[in-house]
Amino acid sequence: MSDESSSGLARVPRALRFCAVGVGLGVASMALLPVLLLLAALCLLGVGLFLLPVGLRVLARLADVARRETDRFTGRPTPEVPRAAGQRLAESLGDPVTWRDLRWLPTSMVAGTTLGVLGLGVAVTPLVALVATGFWWVFPEDEPMRMLAGQPVDSWGSAGLLGGTTLVLAVVLAVVVPVAAASLLGWINRVLLHPGERERLAARVDTLRATRSGAVSAHDAELRRIERDLHDGTQARLVSIAMHLGLAERRLGDDPQAVGELVAKARAGAEDAMVELREVLRQMYPPILSDRGLPGALASVASDCAVPTELSVGELGEVPDPVEAAVYFVVVEALTNAAKHSGASLVTVAVSRQGRSLRAEIRDDGAGGVVEGAGTGIVGMRRRVEALDGRLRIDSPLGGPTTVLVDCPCEW
Structure with missing residues (x-):
């Protein structure tokens, strides 16, 4: 059997499920x-203003x-425009x-029901044809069962010929019709439910505006952190080195031992300054990534x-x-949070390549209940990921487990 035939047959169970x-x-x-029509009518009395949002x-x-x-x-997910966050009717x-x-x-009331029943109904026709072929003799002789354009079935020979032909046709229809009905229903749903090109572009612009703002904020915060680290650490070390060298210069002729x-x-201060400067640079782009690549760097962190x-x-x-x-x-x-909290x-x-994206999933069996913005570093993680047009999702119910899922596109 060819790959196309196999893939076509593989769609039948999915089509039947979608029809259901x-x-x-x-x-x-x-x-x-x-119910919605009734609630809309009740808006004239004022009651529907409170009940209609529930129906919506x-x-x-x-x-x-x-x-x-x-x-x-369909296997073609479409990015959805977020819903309004408000709960009021006007919103x-x-x-x-x-x-x-x-x-x-x-x-959905008309097309969903009609196409769904059509797909499911045609799917059982092979069984109906098989049962009818086996029980042709139940019908009276003067009114025999008829198949294929009204041809009478009055013997086992005609039952085998007509019934077999009917069964083959029923199987073909059971393969073709549910897939066609489900495909049509899927097309209708996509046209009606998914946003148009203009709306997707507007949502995309809003997302890019938000991620750009987050990236700028993250960049400013990173610059302030680097400046603080250099000022409080490396700069203080360099000042101390200059002072010691100045004192050494003054005592050069008087006290060689001092x-x-x-x-x-x-020299010790210079070494400390180099260590601190190396640490600052490591936080900008860890050298271990250049030395070992991402797999080796993650292996080191995990160990x-x-x-x-x-x-x-x-x-x-x-x-x-x-x-x-x-x-x-x-x-x-994420590993730091898991260890601390x-x-x-x-x-x-688990880190893997998913098409054009790099996906990482970090899961722990801890207590859960992670709250974004509560000092767990999630805001910084989100800004760093969204600055690259990626997505970060946190699932952390009380009692656990906590799952951090990040998707970053590898092509821009």
Whole structure:
């Protein structure tokens, strides 16, 4: 069997599942549409102003399920424009996503139910044809069972010929029709539920504006940190070296032994200054990345972590330096948080190449409950990742586990 045939047959179970989802969402739409119409009418009495937002949130849940299942069936996820954060009716009605949901609702009621039932119904026709062929003799002789353009089935020979032909046709239809029905339903859902090109571009501009602002803030914070480190550490060391050398110069002719001690202190200060300067540079771009690459650098970090850490690194290919640095710092920060705050007994780190993106997942079995902005460094992690057009997701319910997932594009 060819690869195309295999992939076509592999789509049938997914198509049947999507048809079943379409039927379920269609029935739910039948129930929800009159409720929303009633709540809209009650807005004239004032009661609907408080109840309609609840109905719209239920609609949003259904529409989100349809989006997710459509993306899963088609295999072509589309970036969604975020919903309005408000809970009031005016904010919901001012959100373009709500209006897409509303235009999808009656279509789901009709198209979802019809196409879903069609796909599922045709899928069982081979079984119906097989059962009918085996029980042709149940029909009376004067009114025999008929197949294929009304041809009568009155013997086992005709049952085998007509029934076999019908079964073959039913199998072909059971393969083709559900996939076609599901594909049409998926196309309808994408047209109605997914944002248009202009809306996606507007959302993209808003995202780029926010990430640019975050990148500028992160850059300013990084410059201030470097300036503080150099001023409080390296600069103080250099001042101390200058003072010792100045004193040594004054005592050069009077007390050679004291000059030797002062020069030794200056040399020690110079060594300390080089160590501190090296540490500042290491935080800008860790030399270990240049020396060992990302896999070796992560292996070193994992081995030094206070919590037992399991590291898995796949074939990464060519990764830009900024992406390597961002993923490295996220892993370091996540491991530091796990060691300090989570009480975890095990951390797993998985880094892999997913198409054009580099993905890292850090998971610990600790207490969870991580709150962004509570001094855990997540804000800095997010800014560093989003500055590269990447995404950072934190899942940390109370009781754990905590999962940090970062995706950074490797091509711009």
